[in-house]
Structures are given as C-alpha cells and as structure tokens.
Amino acid sequence: xxxxxxxxxxxxxxxxxxxxxxxxxxxxxxxxxxxxxxxxDEVALAARFGMSRTPIREAxxxxxxxxxxxxxxxxxxxxxxxxxxxxxxxxxxxxxxxxVTTRLAxxxxxxxxxxxxxxxxxAFSAAVRSQDALAMIATNAAFHxxxxxxxxxxxxxxxxxxxxxxxxxMLRLYYQSYEDRLPPRFVDEHEEIIAAIEARDVAAAxxxxxxHGEQIVEQIGRLLTQHExxxxxx
Amino acid sequence: xxxxxxxxxxxxxxxxxxxxxxxxxxxxxxxxxxxxxxxxDEVALAARFGMSRTPIREAxxxxxxxxxxxxxxxxxxxxxxxxxxxxxxxxxxxxxxxxVTTRLAxxxxxxxxxxxxxxxxxAFSAAVRSQDALAMIATNAAFHxxxxxxxxxxxxxxxxxxxxxxxxxMLRLYYQSYEDRLPPRFVDEHEEIIAAIEARDVAAAxxxxxxHGEQIVEQIGRLLTQHExxxxxx
DNA sequence: TGTATTTTTTTTGTCGACAAGAAAATCAGA
DNA sequence: TCTGATTTTCTTGTCGACAAAAAAAATACA
Numbered sequence: 001x002x003x004x005x006x007x008x009x010x011x012x013x014x015x016x017x018x019x020x021x022x023x024x025x026x027x028x029x030x031x032x033x034x035x036x037x038x039x040x041d042e043v044a045l046a047a048r049f050g051m052s053r054t055p056i057r058e059a060x061x062x063x064x065x066x067x068x069x070x071x072x073x074x075x076x077x078x079x080x081x082x083x084x085x086x087x088x089x090x091x092x093x094x095x096x097x098x099x100v101t102t103r104l105a106x107x108x109x110x111x112x113x114x115x116x117x118x119x120x121x122x123a124f125s126a127a128v129r130s131q132d133a134l135a136m137i138a139t140n141a142a143f144h145x146x147x148x149x150x151x152x153x154x155x156x157x158x159x160x161x162x163x164x165x166x167x168x169x170m171l172r173l174y175y176q177s178y179e180d181r182l183p184p185r186f187v188d189e190h191e192e193i194i195a196a197i198e199a200r201d202v203a204a205a206x207x208x209x210x211x212h213g214e215q216i217v218e219q220i221g222r223l224l225t226q227h228e229x230x231x232x233x234x
Numbered sequence: 235x236x237x238x239x240x241x242x243x244x245x246x247x248x249x250x251x252x253x254x255x256x257x258x259x260x261x262x263x264x265x266x267x268x269x270x271x272x273x274x275d276e277v278a279l280a281a282r283f284g285m286s287r288t289p290i291r292e293a294x295x296x297x298x299x300x301x302x303x304x305x306x307x308x309x310x311x312x313x314x315x316x317x318x319x320x321x322x323x324x325x326x327x328x329x330x331x332x333x334v335t336t337r338l339a340x341x342x343x344x345x346x347x348x349x350x351x352x353x354x355x356x357a358f359s360a361a362v363r364s365q366d367a368l369a370m371i372a373t374n375a376a377f378h379x380x381x382x383x384x385x386x387x388x389x390x391x392x393x394x395x396x397x398x399x400x401x402x403x404m405l406r407l408y409y410q411s412y413e414d415r416l417p418p419r420f421v422d423e424h425e426e427i428i429a430a431i432e433a434r435d436v437a438a439a440x441x442x443x444x445x446h447g448e449q450i451v452e453q454i455g456r457l458l459t460q461h462e463x464x465x466x467x468x
Numbered sequence: 469t470g471t472a473t474t475t476t477t478t479t480t481g482t483c484g485a486c487a488a489g490a491a492a493a494t495c496a497g498a
Numbered sequence: 499t500c501t502g503a504t505t506t507t508c509t510t511g512t513c514g515a516c517a518a519a520a521a522a523a524a525t526a527c528a
Contacts, residue, residue, distance in 0.1 A: 014308065014487090014488055014489070014510090014511060014512080015307050015308060015488095015489095015510085015511065015512095017511085017512080018511090041479080042479075042480075043479080051512080051513090052512055052513045052514075053480095053513090053514095054288075054511080054512055054513070055511080055512070057292070057480095057481090058291070058292075058295055058511095061292055061295045061296060061299075062295060062299055065295075065296055065299035065300070066299070071480090073249050073480090073481095073519090073520095074248065074249060074479080074480055074481075074518080074519045074520060075479075075480075075519075075520055075521075076479080076480090076520095076521095077479090077480085083388075086387075086388055086389075089386065089387040089388055089389055089390075090389055092387060092389075092390075093387065093389040093390055093393075096334065100330065152323065153320075153323040153326060153327065154317075154320055154323055155320075155323055155324055155326075155327035155397065156323075156326075156327055159327075159393045163389065248480085248481060248482080248517090248518055248519070249480085249481065249482095249518095249519095251481085251482080252481090275509080276509075276510075277508095277509080277510095285482080285483090286482055286483045286484075287483085287484095287510095288481075288482055288483070289481080289482070291510095291511090292481095305510090306490095307489090307490095307510090307511095308488075308489045308490060308509080308510055308511075309489075309490055309491075309509070309510075310490095310491095310509075310510090311509090311510085
C-alpha cells in the first residue's frame, strides 16, 4: 500500500474534513474499490488524509448509520458485506419505490423539474452509448432520484435514495449481466416515463415505473437460482 | 436548570456511553421533553452524563443521521422542528408501509412471530384501557414494527421503523385529537389484522392494513385545514 | 509436540486542551 | 442616541495522548 498518497496536505476549511472523508469513502465502498469485508483502519485513514482520527471517526459513524460499514465493539471496522440473501427483498422495495415515485412525479412535478430530469436522461443515454457500466448505474440513479424529488414526498425520496445508494453494489451485478451487450431499451423506457410524467398521466406513470422496475427483477431472477417474487397487485 | 443531576457518575463500561446518551436523548426528543428548536449544548450534556464531549458528539452525529437534530456549521445544535408542511407526505408513506408490511406478514410470517405480535397487541390494549397516550403510541409502533419484522423484508422494516420513530412526535397530535375519548376500535382492528396474518390471507391483510392506515389520515385530515390525499389505487 | 498461560501488539474508546468561527457585547465617533 | 468597528464570549471542530479491550505472539509446561 503506497503511503506516498498524502491526498490532501493543504489547509482545509474547518468542518470540511468529515464531508471529504465521508464522500470519498462512500464512493470507494459503493464502487467496490473497497471490497466488502475489508478492514478499515482509522489511523491509516488519518495519515492518508493528513488529519486527526476525530473527523475520520465522525465520517465512519455516519457510514455506519447508513449501513455501509460495520463495527465490532472494540475490534475491527469493516466494509459491510453485500446481503445476497436479502436481495429479493431489496428488489421488491426498489420496484415499489420506482413505481411510487414515478407516480407521484406525474402528479406533483413542476415545469422546471422536467429540465433537470431530461438532463439526467441525456447523461444516462451517453453512458449507455459509451458502454460505461459505472456511469450507467450512477446516471440511472440520478435520473430516478430526480423523478423522486419532483414527486414532492421527502420520505419516499429519502428512502429511494438510500436504496439506490445501498444497492449500487448489487446493481453492478445486474449491469454485469448485460456484459458488452448494451440495453438501449432502457433509454427508450426512460423517454416514455418522462412523457407520462409531463402529460401528468398518473396511470401510465404507474404502469411504466412498475414495468421498468420489474425488468430488473426478471434479469436478476435469471442470475439467482431461485427467486421468490412478491407482487403488490394493482 | 438543575445541574444537580449527575445522572450517572458511576463507572461505565467502555463503549456504553454513546448508546446511553443516544437512547436517552432520542427518547427525550421523541417524547417532546426536548422541544423542537431547542438548543443542545454539548458541554452541558457532557457534564450531565459525567463524560467527555467525544461520546456525546458521536451520539449527536447519529441523531443527525436520523434527522432528529440539526447542526448549523460552527454554530448551535438544535432539536429538529416538526415538518408540518410535509405532513401529508409523511402519512402517505406511513399508510403505504402499513399496507405493505401487513401484506408481507401474511405471506412470510412464521409461527413464533405471532406470539410476539400478540404480546405487543396485549400491551397496546392495556395502554388504550388506561388511556395512556404516550404508551399507546409506543405500543402501537411496537405492534406494527413486529408485524413488519415478520414480513421478512429488512428494507421495508427499516424504513417503517424510521417512519414510526420520526413520526412519534406527529403522532402525538393525532392521539391528542381523541383527547379523553378512547378509540377501542383500533384494538379490534388490530385483532382482525392478526387474524388475517395468521390465516395467511394476503388480500385481507392488504385491505385491513390500508384501512387501518387511512383512518389516521382521515383523522389528521380533520385536524389540518386542507389536505391533499394521494391514493395508490389497488 | 501440543496445550494452557502470560506477554506483547494492535486497534478502539475516551479524555482534556486548544484554536477557529460566529454571535453577542462593548466601545468609539458623529 | 444611533451606527459602525472592535473586542469579548461562547460553542464547535480538531488535535495528540492515554487507557481499555481483544487478538496475536511468545512462553512455559506436560
């Protein structure tokens, strides 16, 4: 491990340290640069970022709150393992949130929400064209997160964001299943969703959001040996 | 303010301090013993609990993560205000979670889950009989939380628990609206829900969970001047 | 050689102290 | 008396150091 990586030896603004560490660590975990189960050393991080253990610790506490890292009392701090057993539960929740947030967006969105949503869709489309799986995950999440925000329900939006974040690692598996073959269908589906939202067609948004989410479940279902779906029939 | 309240001057086990402070502070916030908007003083807490600011700080960071307290950079830490504007959003989410968790419980519960659920129901029934609003809120939350847990979806259960916690302050308003008149109807509805779960009648559980939740919305709707409901039609 | 016990090492949890930022208080000048 | 600058105060953010807990290593003994 190269400790010739001072990262940031410059003067930082008071209070910016925790956010710096938190953001970077979170990204490294979600992008699997830090493997699930790998140990986290506070002093190493402190040295790496050129700061005391205190702000490092605060960042870690926050990450624990999000379930991204786990701590055994007095012993070891490690990156949380991916819960493959709870995978179907995860995708159940994800599909429902896809659906609910899309639906609410059709009801409550404002005009300027659409320009932001379209911007994210453009970024997603670009990621698909360039076959960049990591970028696809990120931009897809941003797209749906923007839709959720336009639905004006902070509780759904917060839960959804959390799911998208926590699932970034699982979603890699999903995107890997497409390997080199790109799914341009998703780009089209996003366009349909945007149209339904703009037309304030709640029923269509509901249907499209559900279908969009269920595609993921089906694809994952092909990956997992057995897979119990639980539909919320509408 | 009486600083003749050493609370705990005894030797504590290493690592137990944060949990102590976290639990107590959380309860005090949710029970409105600490008023929304009131300031939180780290040094005062440190003195009160007879410990350094470090563990206090960690507990506060955790509470910030749950949205129960807010911090202005470099200045003041305070109990979060209740978001009355987002109230309809809150109850929308709550109703949906009532429904989804009850439904899943009917599908996935195990035999021993029922004894725990029934125990919580007994406690709730007792709280209703003794007209203890605070106990009613707590036992009702525990009842539904147990149902959610028996549904075997950690994501829904976690989100639901968070809603129940965050809403404990709002729910007070709801229970206050019944003032002295007790709602024994809720006890009966709980019984029906238990029966539906035990019979694994998913449709009935779905219907009962929804209806149970919507009662709250209607009651709150009588309290709020205007109130936009958004149904997820089934 | 294998096992129980002691010692060392490693990592976390806690502490007291200090510095930075921002608000409150004080002061100066008209 | 009012207004703007300056000082003080108060709270937070960060630091380095130390103690406790647990694992790892070393040792003793059969």
